[in-house]
Amino acid sequence: MRLKLFFIFLACSLAVFSQTLPTNRSTNWQLAGLTNVPFTSSDTINFHNAGGIGDGITINDSLISAIIDSATGNSTTVFFASGIYLFSSPIYLKENLILYGEGFANTTLLFNLNDEKHLIYFEGGTPLDTIEILADLLKDSTRAQTNGTNTLQIGDYIRIVENDSSFITSTWALNYSGQIMEIADIQNNTVFFSSPFRREFSVSKNVKMVKLDLKSNMGIENLKIERLDTTTGQKSNIFMNNVSNCWVKCIESYRCNYAHVEISSSTNIEISGCYFHEAFNYGNGGKAYGVMVHFGSGECLITENQFNTLRHSMILQGGANGNNFSYNYSINPYWTDVFLPANSAGDIVLHGNYPYANLFEGNTVQHIVIDDSHGINGPNNTFFRNRAELYGIFMNNNPASDGQNFIGNEITNNGLLMGNYILSGSNHFEYGNNKLGTVIPSGTNILYDSSLYLGLIPAYYQNNPPWPPIGLPNTISSYTIEAEENYSLGEYTKCYEDSINPTDTSQTDTSVFVSELNKKLQITLYPNPTNGRVLLTNSNNIDLDISKIEVMSCNGILVKSFRKMHEIDLNQYKDGLYFIRVFFKESGPVTQKIVKGSTSNK
Numbered sequence: 001m002r003l004k005l006f007f008i009f010l011a012c013s014l015a016v017f018s019q020t021l022p023t024n025r026s027t028n029w030q031l032a033g034l035t036n037v038p039f040t041s042s043d044t045i046n047f048h049n050a051g052g053i054g055d056g057i058t059i060n061d062s063l064i065s066a067i068i069d070s071a072t073g074n075s076t077t078v079f080f081a082s083g084i085y086l087f088s089s090p091i092y093l094k095e096n097l098i099l100y101g102e103g104f105a106n107t108t109l110l111f112n113l114n115d116e117k118h119l120i121y122f123e124g125g126t127p128l129d130t131i132e133i134l135a136d137l138l139k140d141s142t143r144a145q146t147n148g149t150n151t152l153q154i155g156d157y158i159r160i161v162e163n164d165s166s167f168i169t170s171t172w173a174l175n176y177s178g179q180i181m182e183i184a185d186i187q188n189n190t191v192f193f194s195s196p197f198r199r200e201f202s203v204s205k206n207v208k209m210v211k212l213d214l215k216s217n218m219g220i221e222n223l224k225i226e227r228l229d230t231t232t233g234q235k236s237n238i239f240m241n242n243v244s245n246c247w248v249k250c251i252e253s254y255r256c257n258y259a260h261v262e263i264s265s266s267t268n269i270e271i272s273g274c275y276f277h278e279a280f281n282y283g284n285g286g287k288a289y290g291v292m293v294h295f296g297s298g299e300c301l302i303t304e305n306q307f308n309t310l311r312h313s314m315i316l317q318g319g320a321n322g323n324n325f326s327y328n329y330s331i332n333p334y335w336t337d338v339f340l341p342a343n344s345a346g347d348i349v350l351h352g353n354y355p356y357a358n359l360f361e362g363n364t365v366q367h368i369v370i371d372d373s374h375g376i377n378g379p380n381n382t383f384f385r386n387r388a389e390l391y392g393i394f395m396n397n398n399p400a401s402d403g404q405n406f407i408g409n410e411i412t413n414n415g416l417l418m419g420n421y422i423l424s425g426s427n428h429f430e431y432g433n434n435k436l437g438t439v440i441p442s443g444t445n446i447l448y449d450s451s452l453y454l455g456l457i458p459a460y461y462q463n464n465p466p467w468p469p470i471g472l473p474n475t476i477s478s479y480t481i482e483a484e485e486n487y488s489l490g491e492y493t494k495c496y497e498d499s500i501n502p503t504d505t506s507q508t509d510t511s512v513f514v515s516e517l518n519k520k521l522q523i524t525l526y527p528n529p530t531n532g533r534v535l536l537t538n539s540n541n542i543d544l545d546i547s548k549i550e551v552m553s554c555n556g557i558l559v560k561s562f563r564k565m566h567e568i569d570l571n572q573y574k575d576g577l578y579f580i581r582v583f584f585k586e587s588g589p590v591t592q593k594i595v596k597g598s599t600s601n602k
Contacts, residue, residue: 182244
């Protein structure tokens with residue numbers, strides 16, 4: 001496992017290291033997102049053929065529960081054909097299961113619970129054993145000396161815990177300022193992790209590790225979620241708690257109470273290509289959030305989403321650390337129960353109780369706020385090449401949150417009360433920020449870094465230069481990010497063009513449709529490793545009716561898309577690990593790994 005992780009990290013080391021941000025104020029944000037590619041193949045259960053009714057009137061609770069309960073340990077996709085499927089109870093996902101629709105415009109999961117519950121649960125188990133740590137943990141180190149490892153094994157997840165009452169304000173956030181980490185290796189009583197520590201932890205504060213029971217490999221894709229009922233408590237549309245390697249992609253979520261997506265005590269989550277908009281209430285007390293990350297969640301990637309008419313689109317609190325919010329578009333912030341303008345709510349918000357070392361890169365929003373609602377925020381939260389179109393960047397000061405990083409941001413509005421660049425506290429790192437044409441600090445007009453985590457230029461910006469689209473040397477407000485461009489075109493989700501589409505499912509008599517085609521489509525990439533050209537072959541000797549092939553970097557970035565090809569040319573790409581995703585006209589996608597170049601000899 002440790003060697004596997006090492007080679008993946010090696011392959012992912014294509015990213016350009018920052019020439020601007022000091023290393024002691026940074027961490028490895030490449031680690032954010034999925035650690036394993038979603039299913040390479042799966043059984044497909046057609047919800048309609050199993051008896052589901054998508055008329056928006058008939059309740060489908062019993063059927064979805066039965067399907068999920070009967071799903072085996074193998075990967076399973078529950079496919080929802082076009083329709084409006086009504087539920088009056090929550091959906092509880094299990095490991096290795098995906099909910100997949102025909103697109104947000106065609107498939108709606110409609111919920112009317114009239115109950116104080118979340119709509120869809122991704123949920124793991126309760127914490128297990130506690131292991132004592134015998135020596136301080138240093139920032140950027142990956143090892144810990146313990147008093148015994150008998151209850152641990154490679155691949156386990158643990159949480160680092162210490163007495164954090166000196167910088168945690170709220171009792172509900174105590175002991176959540178540590179990290180959730182995967183064990184890469186164990187040597188005697190020394191534990192090695194797959195990620196570095198993002199801050200120091202001290203034995204004087206009783207540092208220890210707690211073994212976790214995280215569940216993994218659950219996802220939602222290509223559909224719409226709509227809620228009809230309001231709640232008085234903090235209940236979200238999608239609730240992720242104690243899970244790893246789970247995702248929400250290419251969905252629309254309409255109307256929430258607390259958050260559209262809530263990520264709690266989880267790691268390596270991806271939220272991408274989604275459209276989150278509107279809420280029932282925009283007042284105080286935890287309402288109208290887009291994506292909330294808290295309770296020590298880390299290494300989550302929230303990228304290329306669109307947010308509209310929310311109190312806070314992207315919000316972190318309660319020890320969230322090492323997360324990556326990138327290339328998202330947020331518009332029309334709105335709040336009530338305040339004396340400030342209704343549109344002055346923060347789209348990006350650090351909410352206190354010590355979130356630290358999070359990256360915000362390439363986002364176009366209206367207002368960035370580092371507030372003191374729940375006390376101080378931790379250090380090294382990094383705002384890199386973002387655009388704030390209305391109120392700019394603002395920090396509260398009671399107490400102030402020291403040690404933040406501001407690099408290459410654009411503040412673009414000169415209206416009344418708008419266009420702010422107001423920092424509080426001390427020990428901030430500032431470089432190349434452009435406020436209405438004035439560079440702050442002066443003398444920092446040259447910014448070489450394009451990204452703090454991407455090594456490859458995303459496909460959209462290869463065809464729509466320049467890259468990067470925000471920040472120096474560009475003139476202020478000159479270019480748009482892809483998510484904003486898609487919003488202007490009415491393309492509210494970014495997803496794959498081909499949906500799972502079982503052949504003529506309306507004529508089948510089976511109660512549960514399981515696609516045998518996926519089992520037949522056993523794709524082989526040859527040669528693998530390769531130095532350039534790759535052939536797609538099939539061991540079952542059936543015709544590969546391919547509709548599309550996508551090449552993705554190890555960070556999940558789309559590099560190139562091909563149409564109906566049985567050969568892929570990787571000569572123009574750098575050496576490293578890639579994922580080839582093959583789409584078929586009669587089935588869902590199949591994903592395979594490919595190693596190119598010198599990495600293949602290691």
